[in-house]
Each structure stands twice: as C-alpha cells, then as structure tokens.
Amino acid sequence: MTVLELCSASRRFPRVQALDRVDLAVRPGEVHALLGENGAGKSTAIRILAGLDHPDPGEVRLDGRAVRFASRTDALRHGIGLVPQTESLVGELTLAENLALAEPHRVVRRRAASRRLREAATTVGVAVDPDVRTRDLGRGQRQLAELVLALAQDARVLLLDEPTAALGPYETRDMFTRLRALAAAGVAVLFITHRLAEVRAVADTVTVLAHGRVAWSGAGSDVDDATLIRTMVGDLPDTPTREPRTAIGAPVLRLAAVSADCGDPIHDLSLDVHAGEVVGVLGVAGNGQRALAEVAAGRVRPAGGTRTETGSVAYVPETRLDGLLPGRAVRWSAVVSRLREPRFARRGVVDRGAVTRFATDLLARHDVRPPDPGLPVLTLSGGNQQKLLVGRELDNGPAAAVLHGPTQGLDVRSAKEILSEIARAAAGGTGVLLVSADPGEVREVADRVVVLSGGRVVGEFPAADFDDALVRRLTAGGDE
C-alpha cells in the first residue's frame, strides 16, 4: 500500500545528473529514511515529491495515479507536507497566524487555527503554544512547530529534509519520538539524513542514494551498518601515504579554556596550534565550529578564557564572500587585508599600479582563473573565488591560519588545489586550524584531529590513527 512514489524519476541540472531513474515509495504508518552523502540527490528527490521541482523524465504518483503538482501549496492541498531544511515559518507571526496564512478565509479565524494546531500537536505529543511568535521559540521547538503546522493542514505524507541538522542530541531524540508517533497515527514519513545512527534509531525502511541512483533499498532490519556505509560512500579511497611532518614547532595560536557564543557556542575549549602543523577539526555541523573559527581567527573576543597569538593570523571564513569584496574588481579583494602596507600607497593615496601588479602576481601564483585583476569577484566561479581568498590569506606566510570549510561546495579539482595550498603553507611553517565537515579532506591534510561536539573537544588523536573505523563512527554520528 503506497501513498506517494517516484517512478523512474530522473532530473538533470547543468553539469550534474541529480537523479537517475530513481524509484522511491512511501507507505502510511512507516518511517522511511533517505540516506546518502552530500550531493547524492536526496534533496532533489524530496523537492520533487513536495511539488517544488519536476522529474524529467519520470513521474510522481499519488495513490497510484500520476500527478504533477504546480507548487508546494498545491502538493499540500493533496496532503503532502514538507518540512524544509531552511525554515519556512514566518518569524514575526504566531504559529496560528502561520496556519492562517495558508487558509482560504480572508478574515483570520484565530481560535479555530489555534484549536487545530493543538489537536495536531496532541497527535504527536508535542506541547507547542500556537499563540507565541515563532521567532521566540527555540530551534528544536520551531522544527517541531513546522511538523505540527504540516499536520494541522491535514498532511498524510510528511517529507522532512534533514530535520535533525540543526538539533542537539536531546532534541533529535525528541524529534524521533514524534516521528514514530506520527507513523503510529497512520502518516507516511520520509526523512533525509546522512547519519547512520538516526536510521537505526527511527526508520523502518531505508533507501540509500549514491550519485543520483538508488544504491540500496529495503527494510532497515535486513542490512548491517557496514553494507549501508559501503553503498552510501562507495569504497573509501586509500589514505595517501604521507610522511608525518617533522618540522612542527612551538605553539603559534593558543586557546585556553575559551567560551563564546556566536549562536553556536563553545565552552571551556582549549586547543594549541603549532608552527608547521595542520590541526583538523571534525564534528557534525552546529557543534561550535563557527564560534571556534571566529574566536581562533580573532574576529570575536571570547566571553571567557584567553587566546594568544604569536604573529599574524589569516582567516578564511565559512562564507567566502565575507572575506572578499564581491561586487568590485578582483584586485581590491587581493589587497584589501594589507592595504596598509607602504608599497600600496604613496603619501596616503592608493597606488593603483602597485595594487594591480600585486594582484596579477597573486592570481598567477595561486592559479586563479581568469587571471584578470579587473573582473568583478562575482564573475569568478566559486572555486576561483575560494582560491583567491585562500591564496591571499596564505600568501605571505602568516604565523597561523584559520580555515572554516574551505572546500565546501567546490568541485573535486578546486578542492584538491585548496588542500595543496594548505599543505604548502604548513610546510612553510604556518600553523593551520582546518575546521571541516569532510573527514576525507581532514585525513588527507591534517597532522592531528580534534572532534568537536556540543561546543567541546570530545576527542583528539594524531592523524595516523585516523582510520576507516573512525570515519564510520563519525559518519554514523556516534561522536555524540
């Protein structure tokens, strides 16, 4: 008995086949996990089911009949609710008002809306106050509120795109209890995750997507963890044999018992980075990475503890355009962090020629293409923007460098180039702190690995001990 299904659905985007003849079926009363790496096609599949995109070719079937939803609202009218990865509640409005937004009545029926939300909340056993501005709810509460909202709109299929990405362990467990309750009430639940532990905790059925294809599908009880991981990530490439760096020197950046907020807090965190060393920071996103990077880079003063640096500290922030001047010519981004140097100014007036010469040289050294210092930064591809930023920051051999997700969203080639830049900087004596979501790249370039969870360092080991078993434990979310 299937409610909603994808039948041999394909979807191609420029340069990538997001889905390739995918079959996927959700049934009432069942929690179905859609598992896969980043870019495996999970979000595309859910977007299609929710009416935000269309298969080409292929079809969506509802109760066995082919359908084509005009929009998310149209899909919702057919009982298909989506809890997207990014929030979709209007923060200024209460939950009841958020419900009223989507209703056919021109005059708000506040009391009726509140009552329906309370009923829906009871079904899943959540205590959500429908009359509080949703902005004032906690992150976990908002996530549950989205779920209740979909339910109050009579959703019989619920699609959740990484519902636990922003949640802590306690909230995650709570979310799973609600999903089970929903299934028990006869709702079909499909949720995206890339954590194996979550599949084990809540799913009846598992579908693994890899490179846009269904790599495995069936009951969760029929398969062991090792098989799931293998189908999900493929065979992990061998660790490149790398000489351990011998020239590791004195600490260049020390964090002693620092605490900071930044919306993603760290507590009592101590960490040293030595000259010539690459320290990789791993962990599930949202566990303090942002605060750690900002504090280490010296952009945010810690609320407690001390930070010591011995020289200049370079910083590549998580959002690359934060470190560049997006609308202006590349030459200005190339020098913006060192315009004070005397060579760029003559009696307080910027020497345009010197800036251009320096920028041209920098672009050539770091292989930024096209190597034209006059082009606006925004016309460069993401990979070249990142090479420009990383190149500028690492170019003059800083004492320490903090890089937050420097290869995020880049294609394999650009990512490799960034990693070799990092390795080169370390060989030149820079102490590097690499905050990353990708165990693969950390393994490739780091000397030492720290694992971050809940804003604390929960594990630290030399990169030599960093083997597949550990990758598995991290991927599976077993680091909590």
Add this chain to the structure above:
Amino acid sequence: MVTEFLVFALVGTLNAATPLVLAGLGEVVLERSGAGFNLGIEGTMLAGALAGVLGSAAAGPWAGLAAGTTAGLCFGALHAAGLLAGVDTVLVGIVLTVLGTGLTTYLSQVLNPPGQPALGAPTLPVLGGSVGAGSVLAVGLTATTWWMLRGTRFGLRLRACGDDADIATTRGIPVRRQRVVAALVAGAFAGLAGAVLALASIGTFVPLMTGGRGFIALAVVIVARRTALGVVGGALFFAVFDALALLAQTYDLGLPVEAYQALPYLVTLILLCLEGQRRVRPKETP
C-alpha cells in the same frame, strides 16, 4: 483666557495630528510589507492638497477629499511602478517628492490663482458638536489598519513579506503583488492626508504648504515602531509642538515666534537621535 488657550491648543493639536496620522498609517502598511520606506510622502501630500482644493471648489468638500485620495493613488502607482522596475526606494521617494513639489507649484499658479475664497473641510456631527471629517476618518482608518494587519489574511501575508521575503515566497505568497498593493495604499493615505491638511487649515492651496510634514510622518512611523496605534500617539506628540508654533503667532508665549516654529523640527531631530541610540546599542555578545 487660560481655558480659551487650552481649547485652542487642544483643537490645534488634533488638527495638526490628523494629516500625520493618515500619512503615517499608509507608511506603516508600506514598511510592514518590506517594500522599504516612502520619501515621497511630502510630494504626495502636496499633490493631495492641490487636488483636494480643486476638487472641493468644483464639487464640494467631500469631493475634495476624494480628489486628494485619487491624486495620492496616482503617486502610489508611480511608486509601485518603481518597485516593480527594481528602482532604489530612496530614489523613487525623492523623485516623487520633487515631482509633487514642482508639479503642484506650477499647477497652482495656473489653476488656482491666489485670492480665491477659502474652502472648508467636510464636518461630521459628533457628540453634539461638529468635528472635521478628516479626524473622524483618521480614527476609523487607524482602527481599520490595526485590524487589517492582525486580523486579515491580507495583513498577515503583508507582514510575512516584510519579515522575510524568501520565506514568504516558499509559503506561496505573491510578494511583489502584496508590495504593489501596499504602495498604492500608502499613496492614497498620503494624498488624503494632504487634502485634509489643506482643507482643514487655511482652505486653499499654497505652494510648499506641507512644510516637511511628509518627512515628519516618516519620523512618526519610526517612533511608533511601525504600528498603527503607535502612529496615533506619535502624531499627537509631534502635533502638540506644531500647535504651539501656530498659537505662538497669536499669544505671547515668551520666546520669539520663530523659536516655536522651529520646535516641531527640533523635537523630531531629538527624538530620532534617541531612537537611533536605542537601535545601535551593542548587544551583549557579538
């Protein structure tokens, strides 16, 4: 003497507050839709004032109010066109104000030569006395706007657009359409405000007669934190000083008349500085 002064002060305050309330309400609607702010209120009010005077001379005071509103609606349509074309909100506003100022100054010389008999504003009987229809309308429209923003789906959608346009779009709300409607409403309110201003005070049109009230209306909305009810409070507050400036011409209030005339603008400046202080106060953690 004292009683008489107080009565004049009270009436003067109400009269001065009415155009500010009307223009402010429109601005609240516009700002809550996330369509920026309207620097063109001043020009729109002038257009409303001239149209109000012309309409009133031709077909009576009520027609005057209708004509002012219509003129404002036309300016609102220009504003909406600017929004749709993606023109910077500051530019659109400045254009509207320059246009309204120039056009009304020119047209008033052609169509409404000085020396015409003064016209009156429509009045409504309230509690045995007669009250300017503008003030009654202002009270009614305040209540309507307040209810529209929190009690109708249109109002909720408007606020959703102002809160986060991306989220509003994913929720299936036509953001551009909402904002166009908001710009039209804002224009109509400002036009009505202009007509009330002209008809209820001197009963004729004088170039530049708004004297910056369109900009004070913007200040009122800032102080009112963009709420309909707040606009009434803010407008009354500013109007007290406006009324004082007027009374200073009749009564000897100790200081030179010019000092009182500068007062409303001075108070605006001080209040905006205080409001700005509140906004930039640094948070505990960055």
